[in-house]
Amino acid sequence: MSSLQPYAGKLERTWFYTYRTICAAIFVFLIAPIFVIFPLSFNELPYFTFTPEMLSLDPAGYSTKWYAEFFTEQSWRDAVANSFFIAIFATLMSTTVGTVAALGLSSPAMPFRSAVMAILISPMIVPLIISAAGMFFFYSRIGLASTHLGVILAHAALGTPFVVITVTATLVGFDHSLTRAAASLGSNPTRTFFKVIVPLILPGVISGALFAFITSFDEVVVVLFVGSVEQRTIPWKMFSGIREEIRPTILAVATLLVLISMLLLTMLELLRRRNERLRGLSPG
Amino acid sequence: MPSRLHNFLKRRKKTLAQTEAIDDGTMRTADGMPLKLALERALFRSRLRAVLLVLPLFAFLVITFVLPIFDMLFRSVEDQVIAEILPRTVVEIEAWDETSGVLPGEAVFEAIVKDMAEGKENKTLGKVARRLNYEISGMASLFRKSGRKAGKIEAPYKEQLLKIDKRWNNLELWKLIKREKGYFTASYFLAAADMEYKPDGGIGMRPENRQIYQHLFVRTLWLSGLITLLCLVLAYPVSYLLATLPLRSGNLLMILVLLPFWTSLLVRTTSWIALLQSQGVINSILVGIGIIDDDSRLQLIHNQFGTIVAMTHILLPFMILPLYSVMKTIPPSYMRAARSLGATPFTAFVRIYMPNTVAGAGAGGILVFILAIGYYITPALVGGRTGTLISNFIASFISGSTQNWGLAAALGMMLLAIVLVFYFLYDKIVGIDNMKLG
Numbered sequence: 012m013s014s015l016q017p018y019a020g021k022l023e024r025t026w027f028y029t030y031r032t033i034c035a036a037i038f039v040f041l042i043a044p045i046f047v048i049f050p051l052s053f054n055e056l057p058y059f060t061f062t063p064e065m066l067s068l069d070p071a072g073y074s075t076k077w078y079a080e081f082f083t084e085q086s087w088r089d090a091v092a093n094s095f096f097i098a099i100f101a102t103l104m105s106t107t108v109g110t111v112a113a114l115g116l117s118s119p120a121m122p123f124r125s126a127v128m129a130i131l132i133s134p135m136i137v138p139l140i141i142s143a144a145g146m147f148f149f150y151s152r153i154g155l156a157s158t159h160l161g162v163i164l165a166h167a168a169l170g171t172p173f174v175v176i177t178v179t180a181t182l183v184g185f186d187h188s189l190t191r192a193a194a195s196l197g198s199n200p201t202r203t204f205f206k207v208i209v210p211l212i213l214p215g216v217i218s219g220a221l222f223a224f225i226t227s228f229d230e231v232v233v234v235l236f237v238g239s240v241e242q243r244t245i246p247w248k249m250f251s252g253i254r255e256e257i258r259p260t261i262l263a264v265a266t267l268l269v270l271i272s273m274l275l276l277t278m279l280e281l282l283r284r285r286n287e288r289l290r291g292l293s294p295g
Numbered sequence: 296m297p298s299r300l301h302n303f304l305k306r307r308k309k310t311l312a313q314t315e316a317i318d319d320g321t322m323r324t325a326d327g328m329p330l331k332l333a334l335e336r337a338l339f340r341s342r343l344r345a346v347l348l349v350l351p352l353f354a355f356l357v358i359t360f361v362l363p364i365f366d367m368l369f370r371s372v373e374d375q376v377i378a379e380i381l382p383r384t385v386v387e388i389e390a391w392d393e394t395s396g397v398l399p400g401e402a403v404f405e406a407i408v409k410d411m412a413e414g415k416e417n418k419t420l421g422k423v424a425r426r427l428n429y430e431i432s433g434m435a436s437l438f439r440k441s442g443r444k445a446g447k448i449e450a451p452y453k454e455q456l457l458k459i460d461k462r463w464n465n466l467e468l469w470k471l472i473k474r475e476k477g478y479f480t481a482s483y484f485l486a487a488a489d490m491e492y493k494p495d496g497g498i499g500m501r502p503e504n505r506q507i508y509q510h511l512f513v514r515t516l517w518l519s520g521l522i523t524l525l526c527l528v529l530a531y532p533v534s535y536l537l538a539t540l541p542l543r544s545g546n547l548l549m550i551l552v553l554l555p556f557w558t559s560l561l562v563r564t565t566s567w568i569a570l571l572q573s574q575g576v577i578n579s580i581l582v583g584i585g586i587i588d589d590d591s592r593l594q595l596i597h598n599q600f601g602t603i604v605a606m607t608h609i610l611l612p613f614m615i616l617p618l619y620s621v622m623k624t625i626p627p628s629y630m631r632a633a634r635s636l637g638a639t640p641f642t643a644f645v646r647i648y649m650p651n652t653v654a655g656a657g658a659g660g661i662l663v664f665i666l667a668i669g670y671y672i673t674p675a676l677v678g679g680r681t682g683t684l685i686s687n688f689i690a691s692f693i694s695g696s697t698q699n700w701g702l703a704a705a706l707g708m709m710l711l712a713i714v715l716v717f718y719f720l721y722d723k724i725v726g727i728d729n730m731k732l733g
Binding site for chain 2: 112
């Protein structure tokens with residue numbers, strides 16, 4: 012199916028092109044909605060739609076004022092600061108405990124491995140609305156609701172499964188004779204950890220950290236429940252913006268967020284290649 | 296663990312002492328310990344190390360995540376308001392026989408008047424009024440009205456209270472107070488299952504027109520199932536293409552799947568609003584090429600259609616990725632073998648290729664289904680009235696105008712139970728260890 016053989020019959024030829032068209036249509040469905048917001052974010056008028064001026068490519072129909080609004084308005088700036096602050100600390104927390112736990116989980120000596128794993132992965136599986144509601148109830152009791160710390164802890168909890176999964180996946184191909192070799196050459200466990208283990212699992216750790224970061228950075232349900240206006244993040248602003256008054260500022264923000272996702276995607280791809288190279292696989 | 300360690304150390308001391316005394320020919324390590332013991336010790340140590348490494352995350356998640364879930368479970372059955380704010384009444388009402396068909400006596404009325412006066416003073420009366428209003432509508436206004444006058448009511452209390460409001464005549468109210476005076480209640484779960492206490496004290500279904508949540512659960516499951524199916528139908532050809540293309544072009548096309556996967560949920564929902572709204576891109580194109588009139592624009596959003604389209608788009612990568620990784624492992628020679636044995640391309644595909652992809656379709660299907668039944672943001676923004684899911688009701692009972700945390704918690708627990716069943720299935724079919732990302 013990947014390519015058309017020269018001896019293919021008429022029916023096969025027709026099916027081949029039909030199939031390719033179907034796939035192309037699905038790819039358009041996947042990707043077009045993301046790119047449609049790019050031109051719309053440069054709309055001169057406060058609508059979510061293409062104006063006649065825009066369609067006739069009249070420069071007067073376009074403007075960057077929504078970007079200007081995003082960069083100058085205080086509430087958006089606060090949201091950006093909050094988003095980064097919360098995401099960075101949540102990532103640091105979940106990456107540290109997640110990586111350490113993954114080292115333990117990969118050990119063949121770990122008792123009740125699959126049961127423990129099921130619990131550690133559960134924040135990813137339990138619907139966000141339930142996690143958010145439970146955290147709202149519980150954090151209110153212990154005074155963590157409406158605090159930055161509360162939101163950071165909540166996001167760190169949501170991010171840990173990703174770290175655990177990516178780091179254990181890296182450790183699957185880990186050659187344990189390397190640590191024994193280090194030990195036989197006189198290295199103590201700490202030195203072995205930092206000089207041998209860390210460089211090898213680093214791609215997994217970083218991609219887990221990126222997952223944790225994006226989980227926190229995109230997360231809105233938990234912030235809505237556990238946080239208050241003080242902890243307002245970018246997704247929170249977008250959510251309330253869409254509900255209350257729709258302004259193309261949201262589209263401008265969305266465009267910038269897509270650019271950030273592209274950056275993250277590139278980084279992950281580079282990491283994946285490095286990881287496969289280190290493990291002796293051909294880069295795919 | 297500590298006792299095991301202790302025993303072990305004791306045993307070790309004994310063995311070392313014995314070593315010097317006798318040599319019974321058992322295999323020993325260089326320092327004279329029996330090999331079996333040394334091995335046991337090494338295993339114990341590595342087990343301990345593994346547990347100690349996992350422990351911080353485990354403790355962290357228990358505090359930040361597991362306890363909140365248990366708190367929610369607790370809230371769904373906890374019911375202290377009535378006992379706390381109407382303390383005298385719950386004591387007095389104990390003696391009343393709810394099957395007698397007559398109102399409680401003067402003592403109970405005196406108790407409730409005093410409780411209301413105190414509640415009014417402590418500003419706690421509103422809580423109990425709201426609690427009772429969950430079960431019988433109108434109770435909030437009854438308590439507010441009577442509470443204002445409670446301080447001035449003199450004996451005979453029963454007569455006076457009935458004069459203020461006839462609704463105190465309602466036997467159901469007194470039955471309710473007697474039934475719910477304990478610290479725990481089943482009424483939230485009953486309400487979440489569209490059930491109620493019948494006048495005879497038994498439990499039964501609510502009248503047809505007041506059954507809300509069953510329909511909602513059915514709608515949530517049905518929409519999630521439909522979205523899962525749509526995702527499977529869309530993901531299958533694309534995954535097949537990605538898996539069979541040469542590595543280079545396959546990876547290039549993979550970006551088209553990964554970019555949406557990495558793009559913020561809100562961005563993608565926003566895009567669908569821009570596309571689907573009545574002045575949006577799709578309607579404008581249809582008007583522009585003359586398929587529909589300007590004044591008969593299609594309602595594509597704020598209904599079920601909007602939810603289905605947007606959620607299918609958002610969840611599609613979760614189906615493509617597992618399908619792709621399974622298809623990648625199917626050797627192309629299988630299909631060639633089938634063809635060479637005389638199968639038509641269609642037969643070869645259906646009989647040979649598809650059965651090999653069942654694992655991937657199952658993994659992706661359960662994953663998408665689990666994610667879909669808990670979705671909140673997208674249905675809240677594009678779902679309107681007919682496209683909202685159970686999550687939206689839970690949210691509105693927590694922070695909306697109709698606050699009822701107990702009911703929200705009960706609905707949440709029922710949703711969680713459904714999700715856990717599928718999580719268990721996922722674990723059995725796919726194994727959590729095999730979950731792959733990106």
